[in-house]
Amino acid sequence: MSSLPFPFPVVAYKDDRIVLIDQTLLPDRLAWRECADIPSLCRAIVELAVRGAPAIGVAAAYGLALSWRLAASRGGTTEDMLKCLEHDRDLLAATRPTAVNLFWALDRLGKVARRLVAGRKSADQIGSALLEEAHRVLDEDIAMCRALGRAGAELLSEGATVLTHCNAGGLATGGYGTAVGVVYGAIEAGKTIRVFADETRPLLQGARLTAWELVDQGVDVTVICDSAAATVLKQGRIDAVITGADRIAANGDAANKIGTYPLAVLAERHEVPFYIAAPASTFDPDTPDGEGIVIEERDPDEVHTFGSVRATPEGVAAWNPAFDVTPAALITAFITEHGVLRPPFHQSLGPVLKR
16 A cells, blocks of 8 residues: 555645545546635535545645635735634634534634734745645644554454444545544555445445545445444444544544444444544544534435435425534544543543643
8 A cells, every 4th residue: 555545635735726636526536626715615615525524624724824825915914814814714614513623723723823923924924834834734634644543453453344434534634544544554554454334324425435445445345324234233244343533522422424323332232342533633622522512414405315316205304414422431442643542531531632
């Protein structure tokens, strides 16, 4: 395997544009979407052209670097430019309320901008510093994911089969992956690993994205309907369930793609370890427990339709929460760049709750 799952970036900054793999087109077509302003980047995030909490964080970091450059091109004082940046920060923050990496990246870039404006740096100096900081967010994400991949690899034996949900691979991060990054880490360690990927209704991120990138990497992957997970666990075909997360509360309650919670319940019932792989940027020390996690609700039409075909009768209602919360008591351990963190989580999560 190469140093990254992909020979191309998931999110990049080029010629004052943010360039993203358009994940709405996969697996049929690999294409990029260019965002030349903040509204277009917001649309890309809302429409899931870029998705996955770490990847959204990277995109948001580049978004504020772009915001500053656009404001600087219009002239004015650095205080005026900072006001524009804060406005764009609020637009980006409103796109995906559950993904804590989004807010982590926005706060990180915002602090740099405010510090340099207060220090009377020039607009060009601040613009360069913001872009450099955004590059660091990307580089650190890849490094964190590779480190957690190595840590998690030790949990998988030769020939293990992993069940995962949604997409927590390279497409969801700066380019390596969280849950799928553990699979990559084990393969890089010389192990043969198989993956069962839940299709992940309603938008099929497992069937469309996880399967696409694993096939691209030559990994043995089988797609199953979400409702088949109980059966493969009962049959003893799964050695570990590993998912990513979009926000993890201070007590270890974890929000991830809708359907993750029942997987954790099933894993406990069948005595299969349930792991969550996530970098420190996904842990939220300001949210005490899962009750405080805001759950994004998306357009009901995503449930009503399958592809472009209406799948429900006209007049019926649909409810479409994007995430659910898995209680900490159901989580065997968190796989992080700081190692494998096991219960009691009020003690072990200390390294990832520092800001």
